[in-house]
Amino acid sequence: MDKRLSVNYGGLELRSPIILASSGITKAYENAAKADHYGAGAVVLKTKFEEEMMAHSPTPRFAVIRRGKGDYSSTTNLSYEQGYEKSIEDYCEEIRMCKKDLEISVIASIGCSTKTCWAQWAKMVEAAGADAIEMNLSCPHSDYVMNETGRMNSFIAEMVPVVKQAVHIPVFTKMTPQLENPIYTAQVMEQGGSDGICAFSRCLGLDIDIEKQAPVLHGGYGGHGGPWSIHYALRWISEMYTKTRLPISGCGGVVEGDDVIKYILAGSTAVQVCFLVYAYGYSVVETLNTHLLSYMDRHGYQSTQEFRGIVTGSRIKSLQEVNREKTLIATVNPDVCVGCRRCTDICIFEGIRYDTEKKKAFINSQCDGCGLCPSFCPRGAISMIHR
Numbered sequence: 001m002d003k004r005l006s007v008n009y010g011g012l013e014l015r016s017p018i019i020l021a022s023s024g025i026t027k028a029y030e031n032a033a034k035a036d037h038y039g040a041g042a043v044v045l046k047t048k049f050e051e052e053m054m055a056h057s058p059t060p061r062f063a064v065i066r067r068g069k070g071d072y073s074s075t076t077n078l079s080y081e082q083g084y085e086k087s088i089e090d091y092c093e094e095i096r097m098c099k100k101d102l103e104i105s106v107i108a109s110i111g112c113s114t115k116t117c118w119a120q121w122a123k124m125v126e127a128a129g130a131d132a133i134e135m136n137l138s139c140p141h142s143d144y145v146m147n148e149t150g151r152m153n154s155f156i157a158e159m160v161p162v163v164k165q166a167v168h169i170p171v172f173t174k175m176t177p178q179l180e181n182p183i184y185t186a187q188v189m190e191q192g193g194s195d196g197i198c199a200f201s202r203c204l205g206l207d208i209d210i211e212k213q214a215p216v217l218h219g220g221y222g223g224h225g226g227p228w229s230i231h232y233a234l235r236w237i238s239e240m241y242t243k244t245r246l247p248i249s250g251c252g253g254v255v256e257g258d259d260v261i262k263y264i265l266a267g268s269t270a271v272q273v274c275f276l277v278y279a280y281g282y283s284v285v286e287t288l289n290t291h292l293l294s295y296m297d298r299h300g301y302q303s304t305q306e307f308r309g310i311v312t313g314s315r316i317k318s319l320q321e322v323n324r325e326k327t328l329i330a331t332v333n334p335d336v337c338v339g340c341r342r343c344t345d346i347c348i349f350e351g352i353r354y355d356t357e358k359k360k361a362f363i364n365s366q367c368d369g370c371g372l373c374p375s376f377c378p379r380g381a382i383s384m385i386h387r
């Protein structure tokens with residue numbers, strides 16, 4: 001493994017910043033072994049919940065929803081998967097097996113409602129050899145996320161110190177995106193003694209079968225995510241990076257190597273990946289590591305620390321700093337335009353017209369420079385130039 005990929009995430013030495021996020025892909029020793037084989041830095045094992053009901057998942061529990069037209073379409077992963085299915089003793093046995101055989105770091109994930117359980121299970125997973133604990137404070141199916149009880153921050157403030165006091169290994173805290181102010185919640189985690197933040201888990205969503213007039217899947221709300229979810233996470237992480245001292249593992253929407261780089265530029269020390277592995281298998285980890293190294297080669301970086309957090313702070317303009325002058329205008333390359341008229345339908349300024357004789361689109365003086373039409377031209381014939 002290339003040493004340039006190694007990172008220290010909240011006291012944990014990882015050989016790669018890529019962590020496999022808690023879910024079915026990390027549910028047992030066999031899964032961790034695959035992550036180990038392909039070079040992940042760590043696995044966060046599937047969450048073991050205190051509530052018995054959370055150990056049982058319905059079938060089916062996955063729906064990959066593709067919607068929208070052509071170049072205006074999206075993919076959403078809707079799922080309803082509950083926690084680790086066996087006992088806490090079995091969970092500890094998985095940890096022991098991983099630690100005995102594998103090089104990969106093992107982070108136990110627990111989700112409890114009572115202080116007694118948080119403390120007891122934290123001690124048990126530590127004794128079994130877990131390298132760290134990730135407190136699942138974020139499950140979209142948990143009572144405090146699902147029912148909007150409004151007690152998330154007080155719950156975090158109360159429970160994080162309990163786990164911190166119970167163990168000596170690093171304690172990470174996983175955050176739901178369903179928060180009024182993730183920065184405030186990050187600060188509550190920091191004050192509670194968290195050693196690192198995983199931002200984020202997924203939101204609770206709903207899709208509807210319009211003929212049955214009922215929710216799809218198992219008949220209720222489900223966790224939902226997809227390639228699009230990275231943008232919310234990048235935005236908040238870039239701000240968290242400057243407003244807390246905690247290391248961050250960015251999570252949500254990683255579908256290609258560039259996404260890992262974006263997470264690091266926004267301030268993440270580690271990057272968690274989940275659904276990509278469900279969709280393509282464990283070998284994607286190797287691809288992500290290779291892609292990251294080639295970016296580092298191109299820029300001459302010897303460690304990810306050298307570019308971590310570059311796109312934060314003053315690199316991100318405030319509302320006041322944004323340049324509001326109209327400096328750009330669109331232009332059509334007539335040699336590339338095939339006259340399909342995709343662009344003329346969408347300009348709300350009437351800035352792009354169609355020449356019926358030449359059978360080409362052309363820009364007129366009403367173009368506002370909004371920058372929309374280049375994204376929809378199927379031939380790449382439109383670009384933005386200075387006025």
Ligand SMILES: Cc1cc2nc3c(=O)[nH]c(=O)nc-3n(C[C@H](O)[C@H](O)[C@H](O)COP(=O)(O)O)c2cc1C
Pocket residue numbers: 021022023024046047077079080081082083084109136139174200201202223225226229251252253254272273274275276
């Ligand atoms: C099927 C499935 C099961 C999950 N189970 C857990 C879990 O047990 N504990 C947890 O903390 N997060 C769980 N998650 C959330 C993931 O760890 C991760 O935060 C989320 O999927 C966002 O990453 P992604 O966009 O790469 O999938 C689960 C996600 C999926 C898709």
Ligand code: SF4
Pocket residue numbers: 332336337338339340341342343344360361376377378379380381382
């Ligand atoms: S969308 Fe592109 S190819 Fe089609 S008419 Fe407009 S500029 Fe030409």
Ligand code: SF4
Pocket residue numbers: 329330346347348349350351352363366367368369370371372373374
């Ligand atoms: S850049 Fe915006 S305003 Fe100008 S032609 Fe394209 S869509 Fe219209």
